Amino acid sequence: MTEDDADESALSRPQRRLLRRIYNGRTEPVVIDGRPFLTFREASRYLLTLPDDARDAAYLEMKRQAG
Template identity: 60%
Template sequence: MTNDQDNGLSRPQRRLLKRLYNARAIPVIADGRPFLTYKDAVRHLLSLATDQRDAAYAEMKAHARDKAR
């Protein structure tokens, strides 16, 4: 996936997602769906409208944070 395809996400969002999904063994749940790879997560986020995208991104971020504890 190139940066041209990631235009719907900001650079900090892409960087955080790459860190969240780096060598992940337990999927992150967002919108009731499990995501194990960065590419799957970005593909899903880019398929959503902006408001829904922001909500799903926040859900991924919160889920990863909660599971890290």
């Protein structure tokens, strides 16, 4: 298991799968807290820096913007 895999495991499997779908081939960034995200890796790293409540809120906002 790589370091990235261990870090990403803090997100649930369904969350990781949805984020990968959201960011696959994205050309317009999803903006959360004034920060643009174009890739799954950028988004997941950001989410992992947040406390649980803020992480859930940011994840839901990413999901909303992608829809």
